[in-house]
Amino acid sequence: MSHPHTEPPTPDQVDDLARRAAAGEREAMEQLLAAVRPRALAVCRGVLPHPADAEDACQDALLNVATKVGTWHGRGRFTTWMHTVCVNSARSTYRRLSRQASPVDVASHPRADRPDPRTTSVVAGTRLDLLEAMEVLERDHPQLVQPLLLRDVYELPYDEIATLLDLPLGTVKAQIHTGRRLTRPLLRDLTVEPR
Structure with a gap:
């Protein structure tokens, strides 16, 4: 059984959802988070190469989007504002993981899903x-x-x-x-x- 393909919302529609979510509309918030989740995950994956780490950062980013949507004042696109939230969440996750890592972790898994930073594109x-x-x-x-x-x-x-x-x-x-x-x-x- 095929499902009809729904188009992702336009930037104007995302901005409208964000304004409505900031005003307290619960349904708009749910629609907004669903609409921006793929983009948030892509931003987090851009910072964190390991999928599980990127997923953790994405969840933090979406929570921050939900709690801070009112700080977007409509200057520029909502998705541009969201980029900053996602980058900050990904960097926070990176810092947390760096603090939690121990020399034993690296020694026991020297090649575990770690890209060679010298050959990975900036x-x-x-x-x-x-x-x-x-x-x-x-x-x-x-x-x-x-x-x-x-x-x-x-x-x-x-x-x-x-x-x-x-x-x-x-x-x-x-x-x-x-x-x-x-x-x-x-x-x-x-x-x-x-x-």
């Missing part, structure tokens, strides 16, 4: 050395991490990043340029030059 977003570099960059320059990830990993346009972060376009471009300059030496093998 653009694919699964470079473990990129995540480590972002952790280092965040210690001294936390304001540079978000614009850099949104541009070089998720390839959002500069103007969308400026809208999302509520910053002037020139500031965003300067932050991305500075972030790239500071991050390059931290990467073991930069195989793709950012645009």
Whole structure:
């Protein structure tokens, strides 16, 4: 028995669902979370290469979307705002997993589902050395991490990043340029030059 294929909602429809969910409509919230889940999982997979880790991060991201939907003020697309929530959730999951990992775990499973960061694309977003570099960059320059990830990993346009972060376009471009300059030496093998 075949099921009719339903088209995913348009960006305008997602924005409308988000506005209604923020206003307290429970059904709109359920529809919104169902609509954005595939995109949220894709964003998390872009940061975390292991499927179970990406799934955990996605669940955290969706919970954050549900509880923080009211902080999206309608500047830019809801999905652009959601990218930031998902990236933050994935990075939080990465930090938590890094803290929980022990040398015994690595020694007993030296090749368990771990991509070689020297041969994994920066653009694919699964470079473990990129995540480590972002952790280092965040210690001294936390304001540079978000614009850099949104541009070089998720390839959002500069103007969308400026809208999302509520910053002037020139500031965003300067932050991305500075972030790239500071991050390059931290990467073991930069195989793709950012645009």
